[in-house]
Amino acid sequence: RWRDKYPEDRRYDAAFRLPMQRRGLEALPFRAPHFTDALIRSAPAQGGVETTSLDLAMQNTLERLLTRFLEECRPMGVKNASAMLLDTQTMQVRALVGSANFFDKAIDGQVNGMLAKRSPGSTLKPFIYGLALDQSLIHPKSILRDAPTAFGAFSPENFDGRFVGPITAEEALTRSRNVPAVALSAKLNRPGLYQLLQHAGVSRLASEQHYGLALALGGGEVTGEELAKLYAMLANGGRLRQISWREREGQENAPRLLSEEAAYITLDMLRQNPRPDTYSPAVPPVAWKTGTSWGYRDAWTAGVLGKHVLVVWVGNFDGASNPALVGIRVAAPLFFRMVDGLQAQGLVQREKQVLRPAGVSEVEVCAASGELPNVHCPLRSKTLFIPGKSPIRASTMHRPVLIDKRTGKAVCTPGKDTEVVVFEFWSSEMRRLFREAGMPRREPPSLPDCGDGQAAMRQETEAPRISSPLRGGTYAVRRAKPVPLALRADVATGAGALYWFADDAFIGVAKKGEAVAWVPERAGRYTLRVVDAAGRADARQVLVEFSE
Structure with missing residues (x-):
């Protein structure tokens, strides 16, 4: 009909007889849909060409590894996962996988898991330790107590149902012991964890009284995006910066939530966390932490690798409980597959030696007490500390006692039947913890009153x-x-x-x-x-x- 109406176009008869190919919208490129949705929601489009922060190679790597991992986890009833990769220097999102399959209605695939509010489990513990470093409560080798403790009506237990007794702050963090974290949170002045989350812009927080100390163990809710921003704060020396979805977006003044020194030491402690597959710290170093929500509904791993932050969530969008949803068992393996995959392709820089802030020093401490060693301390270790802030004093734990070899009792005067024996003078409470942990310590003898000349042989007079x-x-x-x-x-x-x-x-x-x-x-x-x-x-x- 066209040629009848427009006979002058008959010269195009040959072109009209060519087979026509029609393409619908479904034939258009469809990549990173959750990233695109988040980009549109972050700010209204200005028109023209949008230059985003998405790195397609990083995006494809995360999508491929996440899909393959979930295929392996299907027999366990694990159906979904999300991941976000963030450049901490520019705060630009480089990759975002919101779900296992955008088009799968059975798993609510169009939901962006990184924007959903969920219990973070233990992933907030590093910020408790960072605040405790700033408030002069600990240094990495401070001795904390992991023992049954009631905090009012709240009596937290550990994931494994056991208590290990005395433990260093660094080990308590990397082993994710609950009681030391709650005890530190209870000792914090303002700002505590709740105020830090407020200042970080975590949305829809209930009142501080609503959570109580349970906030330390995941009693509140955060999004994966908010968690990525918090871990980026550690990488940026304690300063909070806003996430960007576009190239060349400016950054406003970044408020400080932790000191540069506390942020550095917190990340250094997290770098000692052993990988779940090698049981030793990651090489190149990765500062990472897992989380498991109450009821086994959410498994998390968040960490800093080089200049990037990676956050991984594994679970089901319907909130169904599943005993397989444990951070160290499902989220951490996926996290490190992504770390290894990105590093193998040269997509992320292997972390170089991080420059230590001028306000952080290293000192030798007595391993048993976490205090400055005296000549009698047999085992020593190095720790980072903040001069003028970290609570370090001279250790008096190891003390020499003159013992009568015939009676085993302490005496004042040396003789042919006496010898000097070094004892550990633990408090009664710490001795009880050692006993309950199956590691009883040798009890020092009662010390005689030897007069002022023998003051060094007497125990310090301490009030209960x-x-x-x-x-x-x-x-x-x-x-x-x-x-x-x-x-x-x-x-x-x-x-x-x-x-x-x-x-x-x-x-x-x-x-x-x-x-x-x-x-x-x-x-x-x-x-x-x-x-x-x-x-x-x-x-x-x-x-x-x-x-x-």
Whole structure:
């Protein structure tokens, strides 16, 4: 009909007889759909050509490895995963895989898993340790306690159901022990973890009282994008910068959430975390942490490799519980497949030696105490610390004692039957933890009073220190069947009886290493006080609430 109406076009008859190929929208390139959606939502399009931050080679690598990994995990009922790769220097998103398959309705494939609010599990613990470094509570080799502890009505347990007793801060972080993390969080002044998340722009936070100390173990919710921004903050020396989806977007002033020194030391501790496949720290170094949500619904791994941050989530969008969804078992293996794949293709730089900030120094400490060693300390290690801030003092744990070889008792005067033996003088509470962990320590002998000339042979005169209950804690007691609260105090070796009082009313007496059981008679605030035989005392306040 066209040729009948326009006969002058008959010279194109040959072209009209050629077979025609028609292409619909489905034939157009369809790559990184979740990235494209996030790009459009981040800011309205200005028209013209958009130059994004997407690196197609990185995107293809993450998509391929994620798809292959989920095929292997299908027998375990694991159906979905997400991943984001971020350049920490420019804060540009280089790759984003929002789900296993954008077109699979059975897994809600069009949902972007990196933008969904989910429990982060233990992935927030590094920020507790960073704050504790800044607030002079720890250095990497500080000795913390991993033991059954009640924080008011909250009694956290570890993932493996066990407690290891005394443990260094660095090991407590890399082994993801829950009690040390909660204990540190309880000791933080403002800013605590909640305020740090607020300042980082984590959205839809409930009140701080709503979470309590459970926030340290994943009691709140974050997105993978928010988690990537937090880990990038560590890589950027404690300064928070905003994520960008386009090339050449400017960066506003970056507020500081941690000191440069605390951010550096936190990443250094995370680099000691052994890979799940080699059981040794990654080479080249990777600073990484896993997380598992309560109820086994979300498995996470987040980390810093070179100038990039990689965040991986594995789970199911319907929130179904699955015992296979454990960070170290499914998210960490996928994370390191991606790390290895990116490095093998030269897509990410292998981390070079990170320059240590001028405000960070290294010092030798006694491995047992985490304090500056004396001449009697047999095993020493190096630790990073912040001069003028990190809590390091001279160790008095290892002390020489003159022993009569015939009786095994300490004496004052040397003789042919005496020898000098070095003992570890742990507090009674720490000795109890060692015993409960199956690692009992040799008990030092009672020391005689040898006079001022033998002061070095005597134990330091230390006042008792209340270790339980916690200072300022709130304790819920059931009115019908009250469970006694255990009152404990750390005391020096050789100390006598300990006398306990509640608001000046005598509760009971205990020996070193023993606890006194106390059942409050009323609700309200109490002042608990412990006094030793020498009149030295310690006190703290607690709040008791009755529940039906």
